[in-house]
Amino acid sequence: MELKTASAVINYISGFETGSADFYAACAGKHIALAGMFNSLAKQNRKFAGRIKKSYYSSVTDALETNFSFEGLRGGVVVPAADAGASAPELVKSCLELEDDIQAFYGQAADLSKGLLTDVVRVMKRVAKARDSRKSELNLTLSNLSA
Numbered sequence: 001m002e003l004k005t006a007s008a009v010i011n012y013i014s015g016f017e018t019g020s021a022d023f024y025a026a027c028a029g030k031h032i033a034l035a036g037m038f039n040s041l042a043k044q045n046r047k048f049a050g051r052i053k054k055s056y057y058s059s060v061t062d063a064l065e066t067n068f069s070f071e072g073l074r075g076g077v078v079v080p081a082a083d084a085g086a087s088a089p090e091l092v093k094s095c096l097e098l099e100d101d102i103q104a105f106y107g108q109a110a111d112l113s114k115g116l117l118t119d120v121v122r123v124m125k126r127v128a129k130a131r132d133s134r135k136s137e138l139n140l141t142l143s144n145l146s147a
Contacts (some may be wrong), residue, residue, distance in 0.1 A: 001075045006117060009109055010056045012075045016105075017049035019079040020098055026082035027091050034088055037141060041095070041134060048127045055123040070112045077101045092142045096135060103131040 003009045021042040028038035078101070080094045106128035110121045 003073045014049045016077040017045045021045035031088045055119045059119040089145045096138050099135050103128045
């Protein structure tokens with residue numbers, strides 16, 4: 001799916017942030033020992049969606065929206081299902097892949113919009129950077145589960 005307008009990108013981001021928050025909440029219910037981490041990730045994702053929307057709605061006007069394009073940006077973030085039979089390491093690996101996909105999407109979207117939506121780009125970059133510590137936590141958890 002190609003995303004051309006700022007509105008389409010913001011709606012897409014909201015969808016994958018909310019969907020991934022639901023995925024993390026479902027993971028929390030499947031592996032109680034990791035529930036704190038998964039619930040924290042879910043809560044952060046909901047905040048990220050809110051931050052992106054807030055920065056967009058406070059900076060975009062209808063005139064700008066009609067002239068704005070994310071040409072070449074494709075939505076490829078796929079939120080996995082929280083498989084009932086998945087082991088904790090399998091779920092954590094799925095989380096890491098999801099975090100990588102989301103971070104890459106934010107990076108590409110920020111690069112394409114840096115000339116017109118500086119406030120939104122700033123928030124996208126912060127959200128992408130915040131994923132580094134989340135990925136570190138997931139990698140540490142995966143290492144501990146594999147040991």
